Amino acid sequence: MDTAERAERYLPYLGTPYHALAEERLALIAGGEPTTDAHPRVAASVRDELRDTGVAEVVVALRPRPAWSIADELTVANPGAAAWAFPMGATLNSASIGNYLTVRTGPICTDSSRGGAQYLFGSRAIIGMMSPGVGALVPDANNVYRTSEDGECGTSWSAPLAAGLAVDFIDFMLASGTYEPLGSIAGMVQADLMLMGDRYSETGTYRQTGQDELWGGGRLRARMFTNAGMDAPWGWQHGRLTAWDGTNYLLQVNGGDPLPADVDRLRAVIWWPEPFLTGGNGADITARLRRFCGSGPEASDLSYDPRKMVYLASGVGGSCYALEIAVWSASSNPWNGNQMTRRVFYAWYYEDDDRDDADGPPPDIQ
Numbered sequence: 303m304d305t306a307e308r309a310e311r312y313l314p315y316l317g318t319p320y321h322a323l324a325e326e327r328l329a330l331i332a333g334g335e336p337t338t339d340a341h342p343r344v345a346a347s348v349r350d351e352l353r354d355t356g357v358a359e360v361v362v363a364l365r366p367r368p369a370w371s372i373a374d375e376l377t378v379a380n381p382g383a384a385a386w387a388f389p390m391g392a393t394l395n396s397a398s399i400g401n402y403l404t405v406r407t408g409p410i411c412t413d414s415s416r417g418g419a420q421y422l423f424g425s426r427a428i429i430g431m432m433s434p435g436v437g438a439l440v441p442d443a444n445n446v447y448r449t450s451e452d453g454e455c456g457t458s459w460s461a462p463l464a465a466g467l468a469v470d471f472i473d474f475m476l477a478s479g480t481y482e483p484l485g486s487i488a489g490m491v492q493a494d495l496m497l498m499g500d501r502y503s504e505t506g507t508y509r510q511t512g513q514d515e516l517w518g519g520g521r522l523r524a525r526m527f528t529n530a531g532m533d534a535p536w537g538w539q540h541g542r543l544t545a546w547d548g549t550n551y552l553l554q555v556n557g558g559d560p561l562p563a564d565v566d567r568l569r570a571v572i573w574w575p576e577p578f579l580t581g582g583n584g585a586d587i588t589a590r591l592r593r594f595c596g597s598g599p600e601a602s603d604l605s606y607d608p609r610k611m612v613y614l615a616s617g618v619g620g621s622c623y624a625l626e627i628a629v630w631s632a633s634s635n636p637w638n639g640n641q642m643t644r645r646v647f648y649a650w651y652y653e654d655d656d657r658d659d660a661d662g663p664p665p666d667i668q
Contacts, residue, residue: 385575385608388492389428391415391518392435392460406521411435411456418515422584424606429518430492431499433467435460467524468495474526489575490540493649496571498525501613510613511603519611533654533662535562540649545574545587547632547642552592555623560596561652565619570650572627573609577637584608585644586630596621618652625650 392411414435417428435456472491475481481490499519501508513519525531527538537556545551555561561568570591578584589610590602598621603610627646634640657663 385577385579388430388495389415389417389518390457390461390464390522391429391432391516392457393432393521394434405434406523408434408521410516411460414457414460414516416516417518419579421579421608422582422586422606425515426579426605426607427513427515427518427609429513429516430609431464431495431519431522432502432517433460433464433522464495464522467522471495471524471526478528480527489542489645489647490649493540493571493573493647494527495522496573496609496611497569497649497651498523499611501611509611510615511601512605512611513607513609519609527651529661531663532651533657534659535564536651536653536662538649538651540647542645542647543627544638545627545629545632545644545646547629549629551627551629553625553627553648555591555625555650555652558594558622558624560620560622561598561618563619564654564656565652566616566655568614568618568623568650568652569612570625570648571609571611572625572646572648574644574646575637576608576644577635578633579608583633585632587632587644587646588628588630590626590628592624592626594622594624598623 391414393414394405394408394411410432414432415429418425419428468491471494472481496519500521500523501510502517502520503509503514504516508520532538539555541553543551555568555570568591570589572587572589574585574587576584584606585608586606587608587610588602588604589612591600591612591614593600598618599614599616601612601614603612625648627648629644632642632644635643638645
């Protein structure tokens with residue numbers, strides 16, 4: 303089964319055509335070995351042709367050989383390493399993988415890829431997130447999910463699945479009037495997808511800050527930022543800004559007002575397309591959830607990674623917060639007229655997690 307057939311399988315039919323802009327703004331890039339001679343045009347498109355249009359960054363499948371191992375840290379090759387790419391890893395290995403809870407909590411696929419590449423004074427994860435890397439997720443008569451190809455798994459399956467989610471999400475948000483019809487829709491969709499990872503890490507714990515080199519942002523858990531998809535009281539916002547060298551930006555959460563008392567979690571992400579992913583000229587930008595009133599916790603992502611995440615769990619209700627984006631250094635940017643800037647995309651949400659909202663998500667949604 304080729305990539306197009308896999309993509310078609312994972313692009314659900316809604317009964318009506320997708321919003322035209324959703325189709326125009328989304329580029330699905332999926333394949334096996336991205337460094338073989340079969341993929342030079344794909345790699346060139348991600349790195350050059352599509353970079354400036356803001357289209358190609360949503361989903362990329364990657365599967366460098368050999369498979370990941372704890373002893374052998376791999377550097378993901380192009381196009382997965384391109385600045386605008388959102389590379390997907392894969393979970394699940396078995397032909398019979400149990401019920402939907404097993405699907406949602408499945409182990410990493412042995413054909414997934416490890417990120418990890420030098421960036422400034424540390425490393426960046428490269429892997430954006432994980433999704434099921436199996437041929438089909440269709441329950442049989444016994445409500446057991448099975449794959450169409452026994453035992454096969456990989457990112458050639460997981461990337462189209464995530465791309466289908468991205469198309470649905472863009473279409474839904476455009477129809478609701480939440481997304482602007484033009485501009486960097488795909489750039490902000492990547493930030494929104496970053497909010498959907500379960501934060502699982504290689505150590506078996508859930509990260510409070512940063513990205514994991516093997517799991518990225520964790521397993522992909524689709525969310526709708528609506529009353530039906532979020533547990534009230536809740537809030538969500540995303541956007542972009544041109545961040546200048548040596549400047550701090552404070553973005554008020556909830557308009558600067560205290561979060562409602564019942565709010566149990568606050569999560570924020572940022573990312574930026576970096577023209578210097580190798581060498582020493584990359585931008586150094588950090589993210590912090592900063593408290594301005596109350597006694598809730600604070601946290602910062604100080605990693606050397608163009609994708610950042612900060613998560614606060616308990617005690618945030620009743621406190622005032624802002625997302626602080628600090629540009630410690632930003633070299634001349636050839637993608638922005640050689641100005642010392644970076645285009646930073648951001649998103650955050652807060653919500654209750656008691657799952658007691660009659661119009662909100664069910665109890666098993668994390």
